[in-house]
Each structure stands twice: as C-alpha cells, then as structure tokens.
Amino acid sequence: MILSALLTSVGINLGLCFLFFVLYSILRKQPGNITVYAPRLVAEGETQQRGQFNLESLLPTAGWVRKAWQPSEEEFLSNVGLDAVVYMRIFTFSLKVFTIGGIVGIFVLLPVNYFGDQLSHDISDLASKSLDSFSISNVNNGSNWLWIHFCAAYLFTGVVCYLLYYEYRYISSKRIAYFYSSKPQPQQFTILVRGVPVPSGSTCGETVESFFTENHPSTYLSHSVVRRSSKLQGLISDAEKLYRRLAHLKLKNHTPQEFKRDGFLGLFGRKVDILDHYEKKLEDLLDNVRLEQSSLAGKEVPAAFVSFKSRLGAAVALHIQQGVKPTEWLTGQAPEPQDVHWPFFSASYTKSWICKLVVFIACVALTILFLIPVVLVQGLTNLDQLETWFPFLESILNLTVVSEVITGYLPSLILQMFLSFVPPIMIMFSSFQGYISLSQIEKSACIKVLWFTIWNIFFANVLSGSALYRVNVFLEPKEIPSVLAEAVPGQASFFIAYVVTSGWTSLLSSELFRLTPLMKSYFKRVFAGKAGDEFEVPSIPYHSDIPKILFFGLLGVTYFFLAPLILPFLLVYYCMGYIIYRNQVSGMPSFLNIQVILSLMSFTHPSSSLIYVAPKKKRYCQKRFLPIFKAYPQECLVKKDRKDLNDPSIAEFYEALVTAYKGPTLMPIQYPGSSDGRSSPLLLHAAQV
Structure with a gap:
C-alpha cells in the first residue's frame, strides 16, 4: 500500500x-x-x-x-x-x-x-x-x-x-x-454444592441439611435446592410476552372493542375481542404456571446453594474438600443471584x-x-x-x-x-x-x-x-x-x-x-x-x-x-x-x-x-496479584465479618439470604388483574433449572 x-x-x-x-x-x-x-x-x-x-x-x-x-x-x-x-x-x-x-x-x-x-x-x-x-x-x-x-x-x-x-x-x-x-452481598455468604449423594428414601434437601448441620454447625444458615424447571421457564416467558402485548394494546387502544381472528397470523379462525382474548389466554398461562410450580417438589437436581452466617464460614466450606469421595459434595463459588444461568444445572456429566x-x-x-x-x-x-x-x-x-x-x-x-x-x-x-x-x-x-x-x-x-x-x-x-x-x-x-x-x-x-x-x-x-x-x-x-x-x-x-x-x-x-x-x-x-x-x-x-x-514478568504479576482477584484473603473476610456484628441491618440481610437463590420462576406471579391469593409462592426454599 x-x-x-x-x-x-x-x-x-x-x-x-x-x-x-x-x-x-x-x-x-x-x-x-x-x-x-x-x-x-x-x-x-x-x-x-x-x-x-x-x-x-x-x-x-x-x-x-x-x-x-x-x-x-x-x-x-x-x-x-x-x-x-x-x-x-x-x-x-x-x-x-x-x-x-x-x-x-x-x-x-x-x-x-x-x-x-x-x-x-x-x-x-x-x-x-x-x-x-x-x-x-x-x-x-x-x-x-x-x-x-x-x-x-x-x-x-x-x-x-x-x-x-x-x-x-x-x-x-x-x-x-x-x-x-x-454492603453484605448474597454471593459472599453462599457456595454452590453439586454432586450431592442422595440416599434412597431421602431427598436432596434433607441430605444437604443433615450434612452441613453436622459438619458446619456454627456457620451453616440455610440452603436452596436446585430443581428442574425448563418447562416452567418457557411458560413464564410466554406469559411475560403476552402481558406486554396486552399492556401495549390497552395503552394504544381508543375504541371500546377491537376484533381480530384468533387463527394463524390473524387471517383465519373466528373473530374475537382481542383484549378479552389475550386476558383469558394470560389467565390460562398463569394457571399452567402454578400447576407446574406445584409439581416441582419431585424434580430435584443433586445440587444446592448453601448459605452461611459468615463470609469466612463460606470460604472454609468452599476451599476444603467436603466429602471423602472427590466426586461428591463438589463446591464452587456462587454467582450473584441475578447472574445465575439455570439451564445446565440439570445436565449430566456426559x-x-x-x-x-x-x-x-x-x-x-x-x-x-x-x-x-x-x-x-x-x-x-x-x-x-x-x-x-x-x-x-x-x-x-x-x-x-x-x-x-x-x-x-x-x-x-x-x-x-x-x-x-x-x-x-x-x-x-x-x-x-x-x-x-x-x-x-x-x-x-x-x-x-x-x-x-x-x-x-x-x-x-x-x-x-x-x-x-x-x-x-x-x-x-x-x-x-x-x-x-x-x-x-x-x-x-x-x-x-x-x-x-x-x-x-x-x-x-x-x-x-x-x-x-x-x-x-x-x-x-x-x-x-x-x-x-x-x-x-x-x-x-x-x-x-x-x-x-x-x-x-x-x-x-x-x-x-x-x-x-x-x-x-x-x-x-x-x-x-x-x-x-x-x-x-x-x-x-x-x-x-x-x-x-x-x-x-x-x-x-x-x-x-x-x-x-515479557512472559516472566507476566507470571510474576499473576502470582503476586491474581489470587486477590480470585478470592478475598482471610484477613479481609475476618475484618468484614467483625464489622457486620455492629451492623443493625444484618438480621434483615440473613432473612433475605434464605430466599436469595430461590429461582425467579418460583417467585410469585403477579400481573394486574390476577388474583393475589392465587399468585402466592408454592415453594419457599427451592431454586430452579
């Protein structure tokens, strides 16, 4: 050139x-x-x-x-x-x-x-x-x-x-x-446990509760079992799209009624009042969501988010092998609740x-x-x-x-x-x-x-x-x-x-x-x-x-x-x-x-x-500083935990932490016009896939 x-x-x-x-x-x-x-x-x-x-x-x-x-x-x-x-x-x-x-x-x-x-x-x-x-x-x-x-x-x-x-x-x-x-963050007190060995006749939640109560009696707080809910996620997504469409129609609608055919692309089928049609369809979807939520109790995945009373307690559980078998009770750092990507929790190793x-x-x-x-x-x-x-x-x-x-x-x-x-x-x-x-x-x-x-x-x-x-x-x-x-x-x-x-x-x-x-x-x-x-x-x-x-x-x-x-x-x-x-x-x-x-x-x-x-300088900087980016030192964790003892809002944080990793698909479904009594959460201590 x-x-x-x-x-x-x-x-x-x-x-x-x-x-x-x-x-x-x-x-x-x-x-x-x-x-x-x-x-x-x-x-x-x-x-x-x-x-x-x-x-x-x-x-x-x-x-x-x-x-x-x-x-x-x-x-x-x-x-x-x-x-x-x-x-x-x-x-x-x-x-x-x-x-x-x-x-x-x-x-x-x-x-x-x-x-x-x-x-x-x-x-x-x-x-x-x-x-x-x-x-x-x-x-x-x-x-x-x-x-x-x-x-x-x-x-x-x-x-x-x-x-x-x-x-x-x-x-x-x-x-x-x-x-x-x-301020205290849920991921600082929580770890993800996978490969839970669930014995016959017991549930994953009972196994996790028993294990951590016995092995971490002074620091264990609560847990949220992961459940398969791919179908539920699809239903909720459809409901949210339908609700936004309904809200948009109500916002721009200036006539008492608007009719449209309910068939393919609005070209076929019988004529219906589109607002009334969408409202009924939304209510049917919400009923299906509640039915699917009620059936999640038997769809446990051998994984759970386990929360502790202190950051140090969570760090100890994270970095120490929990079980005798290295393929069981696998621990990992929990992401922020809104950062969790649920679909692959139910995926097998293969x-x-x-x-x-x-x-x-x-x-x-x-x-x-x-x-x-x-x-x-x-x-x-x-x-x-x-x-x-x-x-x-x-x-x-x-x-x-x-x-x-x-x-x-x-x-x-x-x-x-x-x-x-x-x-x-x-x-x-x-x-x-x-x-x-x-x-x-x-x-x-x-x-x-x-x-x-x-x-x-x-x-x-x-x-x-x-x-x-x-x-x-x-x-x-x-x-x-x-x-x-x-x-x-x-x-x-x-x-x-x-x-x-x-x-x-x-x-x-x-x-x-x-x-x-x-x-x-x-x-x-x-x-x-x-x-x-x-x-x-x-x-x-x-x-x-x-x-x-x-x-x-x-x-x-x-x-x-x-x-x-x-x-x-x-x-x-x-x-x-x-x-x-x-x-x-x-x-x-x-x-x-x-x-x-x-x-x-x-x-x-x-x-x-x-x-x-300069590869050698790169390695030096990684060894010198990279551990700080991966995990906080014990000195920092202890100082922060001691500071929380004087925080009057820490009790409210612990209450919120119990349900922090409850999956969004299991939260109450409430849209304007839906019944409050029928939108209450069905599972209080569950996460979803």
Missing part, C-alpha cells in the same frame, strides 16, 4: 467519524431517543423524557465531551461503581504505554526506518511511496542502525512491565477497598462433556471458514493479484482513486463486516458449554473472541498476505519464525488501515452513535407504536469490546519497532475510546456485576499484552 492510499482511507474514515459525531450530538437531544442514548439515567429516574421539539436541538454541540472528561476517578467511582472504573483502566493503561511508545517510535525509530535504503532511495514523491519505507524493512540487513531498534524494544518492555505492575497493584487495592465499603466437544469443533470450523474472507481481503490489498483474478476490471483498477479506495479502505471494511458476526456466535457457543453463571459465559466468549481475533485477523492475514505461497513452511517448524519475521512487517499497512476503519469508525458508529439500537427504536416506534416506559438498559458487551481493545494493544506492541507509523493511529483510537466509554457508562449501560469485569481482567488485562514481550 502506498501513502496516498492510506491517506484516502484516513480521509474517508475521518469524514464518517465527523458525520457520526454530528448526528449523535443532534439525535441525543431529540425527545424520542433518550431511551437509546441515556437508558440507565431514565431507568434510575435521574432524567426524564424531554419536552417538545425545538430548533436548538438541531444544532450539533460538543458539551457531552466536556461532561465525560470532567469527573475525577473518585467521582466516577461513586457514580457508576468499581466495575466501570476498572473497565476504563484498560484505556488509561493503553494510553500510558503507547504514549511513551509513540514518542520513541515516531521521533526515533521512524526517521531511522525512513532514511534507510533497503527498498528505495527516492524521497521526492512522498505520496507514492510505499508504507514499507516507514518500517524496519527499509533498514539494511546487518546495519548498525538496528541496535537502535533493539534498545528501543528493551526500553519499551521495561516501561510496560513497570506500568503492568503498577496497574495490577492499583486495581487490587481498589478491589479490597470496595470490598470493605460494600451431556456437558458432549456439549463442550461440539462447541470446540464448531469453533475450529468457524475459524477455518473465516479464512475465506481473509483471503478475499488480502486479494484486494494486492492490485496485481486482483487484476489476475478479474482481468476485465483492469481499466477500472488503473484509476488512481479507485485503486486507493480498494487497497486502502475496502479490505478492512469487508473484514470488519464479517468479524461483526463472531461475538454473538461465540456467546451462543459459550452458553452451550454448561456454565452456571452469565459472567462465566461472558468470560468464555471473551476468551474465544480474543483468540479467534488473534489467529484470524493477525496470523491468518500475515500468512495469507505474505507467506501463503510457502505452504511447505508448515512442514518445517524451524522456518516459521523466519517467515513471520519477513511477513509481519509486510502487513503493517493493512493493520494501520484496519485500526482506522475497525477502530475509529466502528467505535463511533457502534458505541457512540449506536446505529443498530437507534434503528430498532425507530422501527419499533413506526411499526409498533409507543411501547410505554418498558425498555432494557443494555450492558457493556465485554465479549466483543475487550478483545478488540486488547487486539489493538497487540498490534501496537508488535509493530512498535517494526512499523511505528501505526502508533499515532492507535493513540487516536484509545483517546476516542476513553472519552466515548466515559460518556457511555455515565448514561447508557448497566454493568452485569463486579465479578464479570474482574474475572475478565484477571485473564486479559493487562497481562495478555505481555504474552508477547
């Missing part, structure tokens, strides 16, 4: 970024879009639907940038919580790393690369110069100037190691401080193993299939290869503007379009693997997307673009490092364009402008009318955002001394991301829970970037 093609790509993306910025600043002020751009504030009652339309709302403003920048980290912590602060630390860490790297790379390494003469000596026609001239490829083999690159690499590694240590220490201290200041195998095969198949768009993209970056494939396009491809758009902008755009389908697919795969919490599913999907991105966007592009013709290299593993050494610098121009397209434009369109939610909201208002005040507050899509952020970090670490021209574009991305995400977490998303982001950070941030620079 030549410099003018890169500038064309930058110009196109800058224009799109400016367009999204202007549209966002206008649309965010429109009365009908507040639930799209500030749903969390609406849900919390901190803002209301704006009034009538006025001309001032059509003027683009940048006041939101100042509001997002102003709050200090302490104010940010008090407003949105520790999980949001930790998430934003990814950007601050990356900004620190690549600011230092950018100074060294742009002012030291880039001139050394540019004034090399390995590729060419002509510096008069700068616009037509290949981007390889700005990379290490332009430095002569064996040149003494390469010592500058080696020294820069060691300096950069030392800086990253220091910042990594500081970041781990900072986040771990914030985690402990948050723990001390937080079913779980088969599901994991199927998911693994599916991930491998998806990775192989994704090579098709990768090869297509690399064909677009090489005009000579493209003319060979499609000779009838030769006259069009010879046009300067067309060639610059095709080589500079189109490849990364196509790759980004294909890549957008990967995160939802990985979430679907992870949900089939038998995880018991939504945070575990999110973490698993995040790891899958991260490795998928590293392989398919980095290695596959490098090999398909520069070394695919040397198929025999895979038969000679010793040759792989030398091939990568030649191929990686050659793909610097593609990855620079990828950062601009997938980073800048995608960040503004998906996170700031929120194009997809905006279109859904528009079509919902146009074709379905107003839906009242019901809307869902979205959460940060960790599984798609964190891998992208870390992948850009990988590109920066890799190309720091190979092609430092990429560093300014990365700095722009991280600066934009810092402002945009501060704005988003302040008014738009809700965070799933603190366990999600911290469990993801323990795997990905910031240690994953050092896989490529």
Whole structure:
C-alpha cells in the first residue's frame, strides 16, 4: 500500500467519524431517543423524557465531551461503581504505554526506518511511496542502525512491565477497598454444592441439611435446592410476552372493542375481542404456571446453594474438600443471584462433556471458514493479484482513486463486516458449554473472541498476505519464525488501515452513535407504536469490546519497532475510546456485576499484552496479584465479618439470604388483574433449572 492510499482511507474514515459525531450530538437531544442514548439515567429516574421539539436541538454541540472528561476517578467511582472504573483502566493503561511508545517510535525509530535504503532511495514523491519505507524493512540487513531498534524494544518492555505492575497493584487495592465499603452481598455468604449423594428414601434437601448441620454447625444458615424447571421457564416467558402485548394494546387502544381472528397470523379462525382474548389466554398461562410450580417438589437436581452466617464460614466450606469421595459434595463459588444461568444445572456429566466437544469443533470450523474472507481481503490489498483474478476490471483498477479506495479502505471494511458476526456466535457457543453463571459465559466468549481475533485477523492475514505461497513452511517448524519475521512487517499497512476503519469508525458508529439500537427504536416506534416506559438498559458487551481493545494493544506492541507509523493511529483510537466509554457508562449501560469485569481482567488485562514481550514478568504479576482477584484473603473476610456484628441491618440481610437463590420462576406471579391469593409462592426454599 502506498501513502496516498492510506491517506484516502484516513480521509474517508475521518469524514464518517465527523458525520457520526454530528448526528449523535443532534439525535441525543431529540425527545424520542433518550431511551437509546441515556437508558440507565431514565431507568434510575435521574432524567426524564424531554419536552417538545425545538430548533436548538438541531444544532450539533460538543458539551457531552466536556461532561465525560470532567469527573475525577473518585467521582466516577461513586457514580457508576468499581466495575466501570476498572473497565476504563484498560484505556488509561493503553494510553500510558503507547504514549511513551509513540514518542520513541515516531521521533526515533521512524526517521531511522525512513532514511534507510533497503527498498528505495527516492524521497521526492512522498505520496507514492510505499508504507514499507516507514518500517524496519527499509533498514539494511546487518546495519548498525538496528541496535537502535533493539534498545528501543528493551526500553519499551521495561516501561510496560513497570506500568503492568503498577496497574495490577492499583486495581487490587481498589478491589479490597470496595470490598470493605460494600454492603453484605448474597454471593459472599453462599457456595454452590453439586454432586450431592442422595440416599434412597431421602431427598436432596434433607441430605444437604443433615450434612452441613453436622459438619458446619456454627456457620451453616440455610440452603436452596436446585430443581428442574425448563418447562416452567418457557411458560413464564410466554406469559411475560403476552402481558406486554396486552399492556401495549390497552395503552394504544381508543375504541371500546377491537376484533381480530384468533387463527394463524390473524387471517383465519373466528373473530374475537382481542383484549378479552389475550386476558383469558394470560389467565390460562398463569394457571399452567402454578400447576407446574406445584409439581416441582419431585424434580430435584443433586445440587444446592448453601448459605452461611459468615463470609469466612463460606470460604472454609468452599476451599476444603467436603466429602471423602472427590466426586461428591463438589463446591464452587456462587454467582450473584441475578447472574445465575439455570439451564445446565440439570445436565449430566456426559451431556456437558458432549456439549463442550461440539462447541470446540464448531469453533475450529468457524475459524477455518473465516479464512475465506481473509483471503478475499488480502486479494484486494494486492492490485496485481486482483487484476489476475478479474482481468476485465483492469481499466477500472488503473484509476488512481479507485485503486486507493480498494487497497486502502475496502479490505478492512469487508473484514470488519464479517468479524461483526463472531461475538454473538461465540456467546451462543459459550452458553452451550454448561456454565452456571452469565459472567462465566461472558468470560468464555471473551476468551474465544480474543483468540479467534488473534489467529484470524493477525496470523491468518500475515500468512495469507505474505507467506501463503510457502505452504511447505508448515512442514518445517524451524522456518516459521523466519517467515513471520519477513511477513509481519509486510502487513503493517493493512493493520494501520484496519485500526482506522475497525477502530475509529466502528467505535463511533457502534458505541457512540449506536446505529443498530437507534434503528430498532425507530422501527419499533413506526411499526409498533409507543411501547410505554418498558425498555432494557443494555450492558457493556465485554465479549466483543475487550478483545478488540486488547487486539489493538497487540498490534501496537508488535509493530512498535517494526512499523511505528501505526502508533499515532492507535493513540487516536484509545483517546476516542476513553472519552466515548466515559460518556457511555455515565448514561447508557448497566454493568452485569463486579465479578464479570474482574474475572475478565484477571485473564486479559493487562497481562495478555505481555504474552508477547515479557512472559516472566507476566507470571510474576499473576502470582503476586491474581489470587486477590480470585478470592478475598482471610484477613479481609475476618475484618468484614467483625464489622457486620455492629451492623443493625444484618438480621434483615440473613432473612433475605434464605430466599436469595430461590429461582425467579418460583417467585410469585403477579400481573394486574390476577388474583393475589392465587399468585402466592408454592415453594419457599427451592431454586430452579
């Protein structure tokens, strides 16, 4: 790729970024879009639907940038919580790393690369110069100037190691401080017990009660047995959908009666009053729900959530083997009650193993299939290869503007379009693997997307673009490092364009402008009318955002001394991301829970970037700080338990803890118009699958 093609790509993306910025600043002020751009504030009652339309709302403003920048980290912590602060630390860490790297790379390494003469000596026609001239490829083999690159690499590694240590220490201290200041949480006092050996003639609940009363007499509090309720969950989902439809009809209905045929798509069957028909159908569903609830007593799963009177008691039960047989009385940390993913509790070991195998095969198949768009993209970056494939396009491809758009902008755009389908697919795969919490599913999907991105966007592009013709290299593993050494610098121009397209434009369109939610909201208002005040507050899509952020970090670490021209574009991305995400977490998303982001950070941030620079330092930081992210130390647990002794509300917490892990499908079903007496809960100490 030549410099003018890169500038064309930058110009196109800058224009799109400016367009999204202007549209966002206008649309965010429109009365009908507040639930799209500030749903969390609406849900919390901190803002209301704006009034009538006025001309001032059509003027683009940048006041939101100042509001997002102003709050200090302490104010940010008090407003949105520790999980949001930790998430934003990814950007601050990356900004620190690549600011230092950018100074060294742009002012030291880039001139050394540019004034090399390995590729060419002509510096008069700068616009037509290949981007390889700005990379290490332009430095002569064996040149003494390469010592500058080696020294820069060691300096950069030392800086990253220091910042990594500081970041781990900072986040771990914030985690402990948050723990001390937080109120008692159900998951701190509860563990999940699986593999309960239920003797004949007894129930799982009786066995759990007897075992923990005998072995943990001073700390055991209560338990909730898990029950199979997949059918019940389906009935409740149908009832909730029907109730929302009924409420929507009542809201927009201005006539005393509205008739509709009750057959397929409203085209067949007898005519009925639609409101009366839905009310009767809802009541029938509620009756079926109550019948199914009453039958759950005999559908126990050999698993239970066991709660204790202290955090230390729960920690002791969690980390000590409970039974003589290692396959019985298996303990695990309980997720937050709203984080529990129920379906796979009833899955057998064989079913779980088969599901994991199927998911693994599916991930491998998806990775192989994704090579098709990768090869297509690399064909677009090489005009000579493209003319060979499609000779009838030769006259069009010879046009300067067309060639610059095709080589500079189109490849990364196509790759980004294909890549957008990967995160939802990985979430679907992870949900089939038998995880018991939504945070575990999110973490698993995040790891899958991260490795998928590293392989398919980095290695596959490098090999398909520069070394695919040397198929025999895979038969000679010793040759792989030398091939990568030649191929990686050659793909610097593609990855620079990828950062601009997938980073800048995608960040503004998906996170700031929120194009997809905006279109859904528009079509919902146009074709379905107003839906009242019901809307869902979205959460940060960790599984798609964190891998992208870390992948850009990988590109920066890799190309720091190979092609430092990429560093300014990365700095722009991280600066934009810092402002945009501060704005988003302040008014738009809700965070799933603190366990999600911290469990993801323990795997990905910031240690994953050092896989490529300092494995020993990574291992040191993991041994030094990672245990704090997995479990709280006994010292902290004892201090917090002692503090609870003076808390007057702890008795109320214990009462609520008894039913905290009672499944949502077993809670009272109450809709307006339903009988209160018939909506009382049927099982008081049960959880569901």
